[in-house]
Amino acid sequence: MTTETTVTAEGFFGEYGGQYVPEALIPILDELAAAYDKAKNDPEFQKEFTYYLTKYSGRPTPIYRCANLTKACGGAQIWLKREDLNHLGAHKVNNTIGQILLAKRMGKKKIIAETGAGQHGVAAAATAALMGMECTVYMGEVDIERQKLNVFRMKMMGAEVVPAMSGQRTLKEAVDEALGAWIEHADDTFYLLGSAVGPHPYPSMVRDFQSIIGREARQQFLDEQGKLPDYCIACVGGGSNAIGMFTDFVGDKEVKLVGVEPSGRGLEPGDHAATLCLGTPGIMHGFNSYMLKDENGEPASVYSISAGLDYPSVGPEHSYLKDIGRATYEHASDMEAVDAFFKLSQTEGIIPALESSHALAYALKLAPTLSADQTILVNLSGRGDKDVAEIEKLIASGQITMP
């Protein structure tokens, strides 16, 4: 596999990434990095990882040509990588399986995790149940309210859900509290981080576990079409599904990589979470990356209709891919995402997650500008069942109308 974004020893992608953490975390991260390095090159570990991806999560997930949606749109063919067909309904499980197998190897007994939309929390809870490990999930109080069903799912699988009550009470605060708990209990506890963010080795480790998405998709596309897609599109919050999709395509210069961020209610501060589009470099949660800041340099308030995308920073490898021009980053609004949500539901009978609907929304704008022999591959990172109640509420309150 050729990729030009090889991580350096200290975990930098260009100037981004790194380990901006207090001394207490350094030995813990060093232990993790060493354990992961060893596991990565151990065929037994890879065999076990593949076993669970296949038998537990049902991989490989197919790629699917949206004939009806393509017809409705006109222009380029739209294809989906069906990560929504994973066990638990999203790509998150690829990463939780990988990390929990590593946790087991390291002899850890407990798992802590943070979650935004609850997808990672559910995946963490499920894999912890699978491995017989205790699981505590930190989740912003606001997100707990928005994602009741996922909270209940986690509890059903035996996890404890701890509300993060500080600040905006969303994903950022959940990360703070999970990190704090980890520093205290690292002896027997593994921090199962849900996206390709955080201090080294997390961004590269999560990328590696998620890169199964692009590895499969690339081969599947070649097998079915005899060529590569012209575009790969994925939504970007923390950026794990996108980096998982992009990694194996990075070396294919002719394939355009597009990440789609949420522009929420608009481009004013506090109305969106379009970090790569509108941010500047900054350091939080242990790494340097593009970041949305207020005038004081503090992480800005962020917003998106989808709880999985409202994070004021972004995976550091995306910042690097942006700077070197290998990937471009666009944005889609709440309403564009909702339109895409309905369009896929009604033309193909597939209800996408609101997160993935952002990627789809951009594809729907792009397709009509391209010719019919061109192809767009969208990573459908999750299914939308978790968002149905929220959509119903928005319809009932008149904020949106069912098309």
Next chain:
Amino acid sequence: MKLEENLRRRRENKEILLMTHLVLGYPDFDTNREVIAQMVENGVDSIELQIPFSEPVADGPVILKASQESLDHGTKVSDCINFAKEMVEKWDIPFLFMTYYNIVFKYGEEAFFKKCAEIGITGVIVPDIPPEMGGSFYQFAEQYGISPVLIFAPTSSDERMEITGKCSRGFVYCVPRKGVTGAKSEFGDGLTQYLVRCRKHTSLLLGVGFGIESRANVEALIGKADIAIIGSKTIKLVDEKGAASVGPFIRQLLGEK
């Protein structure tokens, strides 16, 4: 380095020094002024002024909340700098800034240290910029004569203590337990052994923070460390009993009635 000289001079006449801490702008700058007066007039040797950041990853709930509230009512980095300048001019003890790297990064590394030198701040504690990450950070600190204080943790290996010990200036901040600030510490044999190990890896003064609340805690450090550092406790005290309660608390820590 001014900080080290100053602290060593103070240490000559005392069996242990007392360093205190507060979050700037919490509950407000007027209270900060009063608390600092209480601290200095009752014998504190040095004070850490924390510039609030919303993601204080090394800190516990007390400082997290104080930082958040300070930011919520609009504390700016420039306000903190002006306030520090005023304190340095008024009181004859060394003042340090404590903050997180994003604040320095946003301000500009060189500009930040230049400003520190200009207003008479002698040292900085920035816990999330380890030596490996901070080439230019440590160069500018050196250039402007500001002491970057680094941290030893119980989980730090001997090799790591060598590296951080060499990079630190002024003193070394020894964290006696795992976890964030404000939680209880053990002051038993484990601590003694840990401080012996810290001493082996640096000739700088040793400061011990995290969880010091009583005269007994301070006494437990005499002969093993040089500076007792009090953080969250005074913030809680001011919250509960007001700024005027700080003086008696300091006198009690110093073993006076």
